[in-house]
Amino acid sequence: MVESPASRKSLPLGRLVLIAAVVAAGAIGFAYTAGWLSPHRLTPKKLVAGLAPPGGPAPGHRRNHAKGICFTGTFEANGDGSALSKARVFERGRYPVVGRFNLATADPNAKDAMVRVRGLGIRITTPGGQEWRSAMIDAPVFPVSTPKDFYELLTASGSKDPNAMKNFIGAHPGFLAFAGWAKSAPWTSSYAEERYNSLDSFLFVDEAGAKHAIRWSLMPSALPVPISPDDLAKRGPDYLEQEITQRVAGSAQRWDLVITVANPGDPTADPNKAWPADRRTVNVGTLIVEQIEPERDGPCRDINFDPAVLPEGITTSDDPFPAARSAAYSRSYNSRTAEEAAYPRTETGAKQ
Amino acid sequence: MTTSRTRFTAPQRLLHWLMAICILSMLFIGVGMVSTVTTKYLTLVQIHKPLGIAILLLAIVRLALRFIYGAPALPPDLPEPVKLAAWSSMVLFYLLMIAMPLIGWAMLSAASYPVVLFGGVHLPPIAPVSPALHTLLWNAHKYLAFAFFATILMHIAAILTHKLIRNDGIFETMAPTFGKSETK
Ligand code: HEM
Ligand code: HEM
Numbered sequence: 293m294v295e296s297p298a299s300r301k302s303l304p305l306g307r308l309v310l311i312a313a314v315v316a317a318g319a320i321g322f323a324y325t326a327g328w329l330s331p332h333r334l335t336p337k338k339l340v341a342g343l344a345p346p347g348g349p350a351p352g353h354r355r356n357h358a359k360g361i362c363f364t365g366t367f368e369a370n371g372d373g374s375a376l377s378k379a380r381v382f383e384r385g386r387y388p389v390v391g392r393f394n395l396a397t398a399d400p401n402a403k404d405a406m407v408r409v410r411g412l413g414i415r416i417t418t419p420g421g422q423e424w425r426s427a428m429i430d431a432p433v434f435p436v437s438t439p440k441d442f443y444e445l446l447t448a449s450g451s452k453d454p455n456a457m458k459n460f461i462g463a464h465p466g467f468l469a470f471a472g473w474a475k476s477a478p479w480t481s482s483y484a485e486e487r488y489n490s491l492d493s494f495l496f497v498d499e500a501g502a503k504h505a506i507r508w509s510l511m512p513s514a515l516p517v518p519i520s521p522d523d524l525a526k527r528g529p530d531y532l533e534q535e536i537t538q539r540v541a542g543s544a545q546r547w548d549l550v551i552t553v554a555n556p557g558d559p560t561a562d563p564n565k566a567w568p569a570d571r572r573t574v575n576v577g578t579l580i581v582e583q584i585e586p587e588r589d590g591p592c593r594d595i596n597f598d599p600a601v602l603p604e605g606i607t608t609s610d611d612p613f614p615a616a617r618s619a620a621y622s623r624s625y626n627s628r629t630a631e632e633a634a635y636p637r638t639e640t641g642a643k644q
Numbered sequence: 645m646t647t648s649r650t651r652f653t654a655p656q657r658l659l660h661w662l663m664a665i666c667i668l669s670m671l672f673i674g675v676g677m678v679s680t681v682t683t684k685y686l687t688l689v690q691i692h693k694p695l696g697i698a699i700l701l702l703a704i705v706r707l708a709l710r711f712i713y714g715a716p717a718l719p720p721d722l723p724e725p726v727k728l729a730a731w732s733s734m735v736l737f738y739l740l741m742i743a744m745p746l747i748g749w750a751m752l753s754a755a756s757y758p759v760v761l762f763g764g765v766h767l768p769p770i771a772p773v774s775p776a777l778h779t780l781l782w783n784a785h786k787y788l789a790f791a792f793f794a795t796i797l798m799h800i801a802a803i804l805t806h807k808l809i810r811n812d813g814i815f816e817t818m819a820p821t822f823g824k825s826e827t828k
């Protein structure tokens with residue numbers, strides 16, 4: 293020791309300031325990293341809040357695709373996917389599935405005929421505990437090209453300014469591809485008659501380590517029967533759930549899982565851009581929906597169909613959405629599970 | 645648990661500094677990842693989980709070393725309340741180094757997420773799927789993380805005070821020696 297502590301009578305101000313500066317620098321760095329000093333950063337919190345209807349979100353429910361019904365079933369892999377990905381799920385065999393048919397709305401009580409976009413969430417589990425989760429919709433393209441644009445779309449569509457949507461579309465003409473589909477594509481009266489698309493691209497990694505940019509779709513075996521939204525409305529606000537329950541009780545429903553392989557140069561980073569129709573496709577197996585269960589007590593309620601939960605053999609690509617979605621879905625999941633009291637299971641509800 | 649040594653043993657010092665870097669990284673990664681929707685989100689989450697589990701394993705080794713080798717005695721002229729503060733922050737650190745990773749792991753289990761470390765390597769669930777339990781653990785993980793960071797800031801302020809104001813040799817008990825002889 294150079295000096296004894298006692299020899300230091302007056303407080304060394306400079307050194308105290310140095311200590312305070314070190315602590316303050318640490319605290320500020322932490323606050324900056326947490327985004328507390330950057331109100332303009334697009335956080336999961338902001339993105340999810342943007343989905344809420346004017347009256348606020350429905351407590352206990354998903355912040356988007358809030359109306360839905362659970363299913364269980366099987367994915368029957370035919371083995372053909374193994375050429376593209378080493379994931380266990382593509383090896384010939386049968387793997388258990390939990391999923392959810394849903395409507396793209398923040399309102400769990402929305403009338404079926406008021407919601408244009410339908411979705412499907414799925415979790416396939418393979419021996420060894422690996423999982424593949426995905427959430428797909430029936431639209432052929434996503435309305436926007438980036439998560440930031442999605443936030444701007446939410447802001448514009450929720451805006452009181454009558455020109456907000458016009459201005460948004462002016463700045464994001466890609467939206468018209470989606471709007472065209474929404475306007476002209478036929479509606480159906482069954483979840484079983486829809487095709488569900490990943491829209492986002494992912495990478496399949498094969499045994500040799502080669503990566504293939506792909507998208508996938510679930511193609512229904514049921515033939516789509518067009519129906520006008522007006523006629524659908526006449527069948528009742530919850531017709532889709534009643535219909536799928538009866539239909540699956542009658543017989544299991546099937547979809548082919550079809551992988552589309554990108555050519556070099558295809559827009560893999562932009563779910564707003566379809567790939568040319570002549571791209572190679574591989575049918576890798578069949579989704580068989582065997583049983584329907586109400587969401588309230590069903591196995592899908594407390595699952596987050598986070599599109600970034602992928603098995604070894606599938607990874608994210610340069611598409612920016614899966615990361616943004618994973619962050620937002622987690623936020624939504626944290627909120628809705630914390631509000632469980634607002635959406636209790638009927639069992640516990642009855643016991644009380 | 646004190647020893648006549650004037651320094652922590654080399655493995656203790658190595659672990660202290662290695663873990664200090666890991667834990668500070670974890671805290672910044674944690675608050676950084678939950679506040680972004682860019683592709684950094686997935687990268688940070690993929691670091692957060694295995695690094696957190698690594699901290700759990702290192703903390704167990706460190707605790708064992710602490711029982712085996714103890715710690716150098718604090719200077720006798722240190723006031724009792726300061727000694728108590730040093731002792732409590734040490735206990736709090738050990739608790740947090742072990743509890744934080746376990747809470748993170750249990751939180752993912754309670755939400756029915758697979759706990760993937762890397763590639764196909766994943767951990768089994770250690771808690772039942774339960775929204776209520778998930779909420780409890782999620783809050784605990786978040787607020788204990790903030791408490792962890794606050795304690796670290798105090799720890800740093802305290803150590804710098806010992807070094808720069810009192811110069812009482814406490815800093816030297818943990819300081820890296822960079823090959824200098826132990827008996828210096
Ligand atoms: C940045 C863009 C997006 C945001 C912010 C977003 C937001 C959300 C949120 C918050 C949920 C509820 C999650 C939960 O609580 O479990 C959700 C569910 C869902 N999203 Fe998205 N989403 C986005 C893009 C997409 C895309 C590109 C697709 C389809 C290709 C999609 C399809 C779905 C489906 C099908 C569900 C329901 C899943 C289920 O049944 O749990 N979303 N979305
Ligand atoms: C993540 C951050 C940190 C943690 C969790 C941490 C934890 C600990 C713990 C538990 C001890 C008690 C000794 C043991 O059993 O290992 C200790 C001692 C010590 N730490 Fe840290 N430390 C951190 C950062 C730092 C930093 C940045 C410094 C330097 C400015 C520092 C300097 C010291 C010194 C000099 C000691 C020995 C004195 C004592 O026993 O209190 N530590 N630290």
Ligand code: HEM
Pocket residue numbers: 622623626667670671672673674675678692693694695696697699740741744745746747748749752759785786789790792
């Ligand atoms: C020393 C160990 C750890 C530290 C210091 C730490 C720290 C943090 C911090 C600061 C956050 C952000 C909290 C917030 O602002 O909301 C966080 C979030 C998180 N941590 Fe950890 N963590 C640790 C270990 C783990 C482990 C081992 C896991 C899982 C295996 C884990 C999983 C998570 C998850 C999933 C989140 C996001 C929570 C959310 O959805 O908001 N953590 N952690």
